[in-house]
Amino acid sequence: MIYEFRTYTLKVGSLNPVLDLFEKSMPAREKYSDLGAFFYSEFGRANQILHIWPFEDLNQRAQIRADSHNDPDWPPKIADHLLDMESEVFIPADFVEPLKPGVYGNFYEIRSYDYRPATIPAGLKAWAERIDERVKRSPCVGLFYSDFGRLNKLVHIWPYDSLEQRAEIRAKAEADGIWPPNSGDKRPITQDVAIWRPAAFSPVK
Numbered sequence: 001m002i003y004e005f006r007t008y009t010l011k012v013g014s015l016n017p018v019l020d021l022f023e024k025s026m027p028a029r030e031k032y033s034d035l036g037a038f039f040y041s042e043f044g045r046a047n048q049i050l051h052i053w054p055f056e057d058l059n060q061r062a063q064i065r066a067d068s069h070n071d072p073d074w075p076p077k078i079a080d081h082l083l084d085m086e087s088e089v090f091i092p093a094d095f096v097e098p099l100k101p102g103v104y105g106n107f108y109e110i111r112s113y114d115y116r117p118a119t120i121p122a123g124l125k126a127w128a129e130r131i132d133e134r135v136k137r138s139p140c141v142g143l144f145y146s147d148f149g150r151l152n153k154l155v156h157i158w159p160y161d162s163l164e165q166r167a168e169i170r171a172k173a174e175a176d177g178i179w180p181p182n183s184g185d186k187r188p189i190t191q192d193v194a195i196w197r198p199a200a201f202s203p204v205k
Helices: 015-029 058-068 120-134 163-175
Strands: 002-010 037-043 048-055 082-092 107-114 142-148 153-160 190-198
Touching (some): 002 015, 002 058, 002 142, 015 037, 037 107, 048 058, 107 163, 120 142, 153 163
Antiparallel strands (some): 037 190, 142 153
């Protein structure tokens, strides 16, 4: 299984029109494969959307994209609203349950960590040792490492009911000594954090 993360940066004032266009076009796209999740940025870089698509492999991705782009109702007509488009392909960690539909929270924290070359395996090992205790506090709805795009990257997604709940859970997990994972000198070298909201039509809410 692979997951394609497509991040679009929109012109100021374009977020709501673009969400409407995607919502109207999504039934046409989902004739070919299911959407994993769809978010829009709340904190971090403004006016961004992120849609996540699961595929069995790159061959299936190529075939589905070819088939869907022959559909007159896909993709949505958003070219006039776009500033930038980015696509990355990730592999899910095998010790975290893959992204699946459900109602999890109002806010989604998506954290991206960059590692030095050849240290992702050590990072994943450290995660595997701590994740069971961490998810007792709040769920992790996805943990992924990069395959295509920016290399040596780990992305994890955490839902919360509120930003206050996020702060409380993170502080308690750290105080209890169960988080963050400790991979020693193979720890991440950079960390990016953004808060996203789920779109009304997202399977993950």
